[in-house]
Amino acid sequence: MSWFQSRWLALVWAGFSCTLYAVDGVVLIDQNRALAGNVTPGDTAGFPVTISVSGSYRLSGNLTVPDAETTAILVTADNVTIDLNGFSIIGPVVCAPLGPDPASCTPFGQGVGVDARGGGSGKNNLTVVNGTIRGMGANAVFATGKHAYIEKVRAVSNGFTGLGIGGDAIVTGNIVILNSGAGIDVFAGRATITGNTVLSNDGFGIRTSCPSVVTGNVVANNFSGNISTTGIGCVSVNNAAP
C-alpha cells in the first residue's frame, strides 16, 4: 500500500469521525468543511451541506455555492439550530431595483440558503439566526415544518422568496430586501412576525395565514402589496406599511 493510499484511507476514516464539536457541542462549518463533506453522516463532498443530526451548528466562515441551482445547507432532521455567526451564505443571483418596482433578478434557480423542507411536511423546530443569505437561486430560507425561529437574518437578493416559513413560527428582527418573490411568507398560521424590515420584494412584503401577529414591522415598496393576511384572527398593528 502506497504512502498516499494509506494516508487517504486514514483520511476517509478520519472524515467520518473528525467532525469538530466545540466544547459546547456546536459543530463548526466553513467552506472547506462544506466542500470536504462529512459534516454529519450522509453529507457528501460539496454542496449542499447536509445536516442529518439534531443539534447546533455554527458557521465559522462564509459559504459560497457554485451556482443558482445549488442549495447551501440541507436540513433533514428536526431540532436543528444554525447560527450564521455573522457570516454569509452567498450565491450568484443578483437582484437590482427596477424603477419604482422591486427586484429584477438573474439568474434564477432551485438553490436555497437553508432548506428544511425535508420532503412533505418539513422539519420542525429549525432555528436560523444572525447572518446573511444572499444570491440564492430560490429562497434564502425554506422551512415548511412547524415552530421555526428566524432572527436577525438578512435575506437579500434571492431568486424567489426571502423567508418561506411554516406554521407556529417566530420571525423577528430580520432584514428582507430585494427578493424576487415574497419577503416573508408564512404558509400556515399562528406566526409571530415582529420587528422586521421588509422592502422592495417582488411579491408581498409579509404574507401569512391567520391567526398570526404582525407587528412592529417596516414593510414598504413590495410589488404585490406590503402586508397580506388570510383568514380570521390576525393582529396586524403598529407596522409602517403604507
Next chain:
Amino acid sequence: MPHHSLHMCALDRESTKKTKMTPPKLWVSPLAGLLLLSAITAHAGPITFTFTGSVTADAINGCGVVVNCGAVTGSYTFDSAAADLNPSLNAGLYAAAGITFSIDATPFFSSPDGSINVANFAAVDQYGVLATGTASNLSIAVFSFLLTDPTAAAFNSDALPLNASALTPMLPGAFQLNAADDTFQLLGTIDNISSVSTSPVPEPGTFWLTVAFVAAILLRIYVPAPR
C-alpha cells in the same frame, strides 16, 4: 496507485493468453506495460507546499494569552497524481498529508492527514486546506485556510494545482485554527505559498510489483514446463 496495479493485472492476463498462442509476440505486451508503468511512476510523487502568514487574533483569549499573534509558517504535502474524490465537475477534493503549523517558529499544530479543496465556480475560485489534528496544548483542533479569487480567473478546472505559483493571485488568504475544547480560536492571514521542489520517486509498491511482473514473465519463458 490502485489503477497502476489494475492495469498491470490486465496486461498480465493478456500476455498469458498470447503466450499460448503466439510465443514470438510475447515481449510486446510486457514491454509496453513496462514503458507505461515507468512513464506513470516517473510523474507521480509527493509535492510539498509551504506557507507563511500571521496570527491576527485569538478570538477566545486575545493575543498573548495562549499564543502570540506572531508569524505563521507551515507546510503540507500531497501526491501530484492524487485522485479527485469529489465527483462534482467544478469542485475537487484531494488528500493531503503532513500538515504543520508553527507560530514564531515554534510548532503549534500538526495533523497527519487532511484534504485540499479546489473550487472552480462561475463567480469565484477557491483553494482550501482542511485538517483535524492536535495542538501543542494537546487540544484537538481543526485547521482551515481558504484562498479566494473573486474574479474566478485563477482556475480553469477543479484540477489540483501542482505549482504554488498558481495560487499567488489568490493571496492573501485567511486561516482559522479552532480548538474543540475552546481553549483557542486563532484567526489570521496566509500571505505566501511556495513549492518545495522534490524529485519524483516511483512508489515502492509499484516498483516491486513491476519487478515481480518481469520475473514472472521471464520464468514462463525460460523455465520449461513440467511434463
